[in-house]
Amino acid sequence: MQEGIQQADSRVLSPAAVPIDASEPRKPIILALCAILGLMLSAGGMLLREMLQVGFRTTDELEAATGLAVMGQIPRIQARRRDDVLKHLLEKPTSAAAEAVRNLRTSILLSDLDNPPKVILVTSSVPSEGKTTSAIALAQNFAGLGKRVLLIEGDLRRRVYDQYFNLQSPKGLLGVVSGDIEFADAVQRSDLMSVDIIIAEKSSANPADVFSSIRFREFINRAREQYDIVIIDTPPVLVVPDARVLAQVSDVVMYAVAWDRTSRHQVSEGLKQFETGSRRVTGLILGQIDPKGMRRYGYSDRYGAYSSYGKGYFEA
Secondary structure (H helix, E strand, C coil): CHHHHCCCCCCCCCCCCCCCCCCCCCHHHHHHHHHHHHHHHHHHHHHHHHHCCCCCCCHHHHHHHHCCCEEEEEECCCCCCHHHHHHHHHHCCCEHHHHHHHHHHHHHHCCCCCCCCCEEEEEECCCCCCHHHHHHHHHHHHHCCCCCEEEEECCCCCCCHHHCCCCCCCCCHHHHHHCCCCHHHHCEECCCCCCEEECCCCCCCCHHHHHCCHHHHHHHHHHHHHCCEEEEECCCCCCCCHHHHHHHHCCEEEEEEECCCCCHHHHHHHHHHHHHCCCCCCEEEEEEECHHHHHHCCCHHHCHHHCHHHCCCCEC
């Protein structure tokens, strides 16, 4: 009887509502916090990268740090082999690289109107900064003006001209200076461009002593008499003293700086080496410029050759 008269202590007043979204975790708040944190980390990474930047990306930075004028800006030439660089300049005379070399040539000629330079020296701080490419491109460009051009490989230790040109004779600079061969026998003609070339030779003699000799000065004086332009491609100044010695017989000293790679310390130390030798650098070449990198860092609007509106003027 007691079981039959028992009644429930509770009853359903209304059915419970089924939730549509989860109450926890709060995804919008978490996504917003993640976005803010990501922006903070990205900004911090960019600031850290800028603080750790060791090279130069604009001519303004390079000129402000050195006090010298940037006389040329040469973009990077995509080439697998060294001789492909020269082929690019010859086959694409209206490319951005070819026009940049013309601007460099014009700057050099205008550097001294009263006494136009004849002997041009090209060097850099360390290897692989584009000095050899700049020297060969300048020689080819001057030859395009109808001038008689002599290109001298002044790096007796690291000889690379056989990778650019198909030259037959192994005799070159040291043979003339030592008197073993005549000046005319050391000169070789390039098949690719109308330029005379004198290559470097392997020797146990100290190159700096060779370049300091009276015989070498006589060799340069003879080159002045026979040619309109003489371009000397020298070793890096921070590696060996050859460039400082050769600068004493040169009219113009061009210093190549690799874009966003050559450190500020290397540039300042290299320029100081010339000043201690009582020979100031004439101008700078900012080379191996990456157009994509220029646009990525937001510098493309400053330079027509690397901007979108420059595409109509330069061959790809």
